[in-house]
Amino acid sequence: MLDLWYTEEWTDNCRFSLKVKEQIHSEQSEFQKIDFFKSEEFGTFFTLDGLMMVNEKDEFVYHDMITHVALATNPNIKRVLVIGGGDGGTVREVTRYPHIEKIDMVEIDERVVRLSQKYLPITASKLEDPRVTLYFEDGLKFVEESAEGSYDLILVDSTDPISVGEGLFTTGFYKNCYRVLSDEGILINQHESPYFAKYAAEMKKAHNKIKNLFPVAKVYQFHQPTYPSGHWLFGFASKKFDPIADHQREAWEKFGLKTRYYNSDIHTGAFALPTFVREMLEDV
Numbered sequence: 001m002l003d004l005w006y007t008e009e010w011t012d013n014c015r016f017s018l019k020v021k022e023q024i025h026s027e028q029s030e031f032q033k034i035d036f037f038k039s040e041e042f043g044t045f046f047t048l049d050g051l052m053m054v055n056e057k058d059e060f061v062y063h064d065m066i067t068h069v070a071l072a073t074n075p076n077i078k079r080v081l082v083i084g085g086g087d088g089g090t091v092r093e094v095t096r097y098p099h100i101e102k103i104d105m106v107e108i109d110e111r112v113v114r115l116s117q118k119y120l121p122i123t124a125s126k127l128e129d130p131r132v133t134l135y136f137e138d139g140l141k142f143v144e145e146s147a148e149g150s151y152d153l154i155l156v157d158s159t160d161p162i163s164v165g166e167g168l169f170t171t172g173f174y175k176n177c178y179r180v181l182s183d184e185g186i187l188i189n190q191h192e193s194p195y196f197a198k199y200a201a202e203m204k205k206a207h208n209k210i211k212n213l214f215p216v217a218k219v220y221q222f223h224q225p226t227y228p229s230g231h232w233l234f235g236f237a238s239k240k241f242d243p244i245a246d247h248q249r250e251a252w253e254k255f256g257l258k259t260r261y262y263n264s265d266i267h268t269g270a271f272a273l274p275t276f277v278r279e280m281l282e283d284v
């Protein structure tokens with residue numbers, strides 16, 4: 001029998017391949033091509049337009065890091081908006097805080113949610129939490145129409161700035177995020193990779209736009225083996241809180257959450273950037 005491999009072009013000259021046991025689903029939704037596979041090494045995974053989104057083995061890294069850094073900076077966050085994140089992993093982490101009152105998730109493509117519920121219960125398990133409301137629409141439009149100060153935290157769990165994800169990397173979008181956040185608000189966004197030039201160009205553009213709007217604008221890093229280069233970033237922007245100076249280590253530890261990637265030392269360490277990344281950010 002022939003071996004089946006999933007291959008992703010990280011750059012024109014570099015590819016990532018994963019041996020596949022079986023392709024379990026494939027469709028073209030209204031917005032994108034969705035494929036689900038089973039693999040030995042990374043378990044079940046899905047791709048959108050041929051790019052890895054989530055797999056069972058390393059999703060904990062991404063979902064820990066998108067969520068807990070903000071909650072350990074402002075443990076009083078009560079109203080959360082998740083944009084994208086159709087697999088449900090980000091919402092799952094947010095639901096772990098009993099004091100959070102409201103979690104709105106705005107995903108453009110309902111099919112990603114329904115297929116994740118079917119094939120990726122490990123991430124989609126908390127989408128039915130009573131605090132969660134799902135909206136199937138464009139996140140860009142949703143923030144335009146949301147009231148001023150209506151959220152304490154916005155988590156932008158988006159695809160790359162191509163196709164439907166493009167609007168979530170625009171100045172107009174970030175301006176609306178600023179308006180929709182309370183005075184203590186925090187914005188975390190999927191911030192691409194500093195490593196290969198084509199992703200680094202996007203991350204510099206995004207940082208430049210956010211830094212012109214928010215008094216606090218930083219980036220932090222984590223290891224995501226299945227994203228291009230494995231070196232990935234989130235952006236941290238806030239009206240008030242600095243993630244290091246205002247880090248509420250003890251308050252967060254009191255929540256008693258068991259996490260596999262995030263911990264209080266990682267919180268500090270993630271903001272310590274390699275020199276080449278620092279230089280890229282100074283440069284913008």
Ligand code: AAT
Nearest residue numbers: 084085086107108109112138139158159164165
């Ligand atoms: N939890 C990690 C998974 C993702 S998927 C990102 C989701 O964002 C997708 O389900 C996609 O349909 C949704 N999305 C894209 N654009 C929009 C939009 N404009 N409004 C609402 N939802 C949107 C993140 C993967 C990161 C990959 C990095 N290489």
